[in-house]
Amino acid sequence: MWTWFHRLASPPSFYRFADRVAPWLAVAALLLLGYGLFAGLWIAPKDYQQGDAFRIIYVHVPAAALSLSLYTGMAIAGVVALIWRIKLAECAIVALAPIGASFTALALVTGMLWGKPMWGAYWVWDARLTSELVLLFLYLGVIGLDQAFLDRRAAARACALLAIVGAVNVPIVKYSVEWWNSLHQASTILKFGKPTITAEMAIPLYASLLGAYLLAGMAALRRMQNEVLLRERRAGWVRELTAV
Template sequence: MWTWFHRLASPPFFFRLAERWAPWLGVAALVLLAWGWIGGLVFAPPDYQQKDAFRIIYVHVPAAAVSLSLYTLMALAGAVAVIWRMKLAECVLVATAPVGASMTVVALVTGMLWGKPMWGTYWVWDARLTSELVLLFLYLGVIGLYRAFDDPRAGARACALLAIVGVVNVPIVKYSVEWWNSLHQGSTIMKLGKPSIALEMAIPLYAAVAGTLLFCGYAILRRVQNELLWRERGTQWVRELRVGEPGR
């Protein structure tokens, strides 16, 4: 039953699997992002209240949603690394952190740009904004903690514990607008039930979210490959890859 799990956890197997699927993820991401951004930034009708200022959601919402998804992935990888001590899970953990941090920065910056015309200020210590900022600090903490160790496996295990503890912030970010009084508007598409947004606006937004997620998947796969090559640089399968490179 667990044969597939152990096979997937094999560094050479995963490296070759990622090499096969990463380009397809990249192409799909570009197609969906083009659809979402062109449809949202050009063809979607203006909002009846926010006018064209609402169009920043086609960058802000995907980045914010994916920043939470990637932290959840990082915490799950950390749990696998702690429980089963899988090297691949450690690589996924440390590879996800910079990508997740980048998405969180995009979410915060675009949120601030959106907040200025809507609230009259770039920043308030609102529950959603503050918890998203905490999410960025958690990502940066994982990145910094990993670099503080000379032994990558020891560093990854320390990062795993931080990621697991920090995952409690994910539902706080998600439900902060419901649990506390907040200037931030409620969810429009990332909720149960009918989206509170017109279909011609929602479809490009769904495409942008899916494209952002696939793009981050592509980036994580490539970073995992690099991490595996560095950690396994003295093994036979990496030497065979180097022999198979053009010009060798």
């Protein structure tokens, strides 16, 4: 297994691996998201308190979960890039930042739309909302740093450092509703041991969540492929690839 991982760390091997896997991830993501969103938005019963307003969870929850997961992955890649100087880890940081920023922005927008009927306002300086906004700024900071350097490796090291430092915000986002008084509800929807919603509501949500993760994985592989091509454009295997 370690031999396989070591081989996968090679840019040519990774590029070919991503080329094979990404289409399958895309198909699975579309099927799961299609089912999850259709069942959640049109088939699942109304919530007894929130009515149809609760249906935004089928977009909001996957987006919010991915905003944290992608940043965590980016920070881990940053550690690997700084310590072991693995090129693919550097590519992962650059690739994940725009995807994470997109999901974070989506989580904020859907949260605001959900907050209006629940709280009477689109935005309040709540601990969860504020820390999620900080997370978006961290993603944008990584994107900005990447664009500020001509040297790709220097850019990756700067991005890695910011990603690692900013990782302190991830547990703040996650546990903000428990550490401070918050209008945002506690994280109860995804507790598998003690489900708080009916199966008719939960199954589409889990399908949407898994589909969103697969979609993000596919996007990350494709963006990493682009970054690999940019960095390895003078390598023989890239010239052979473009000549085909």
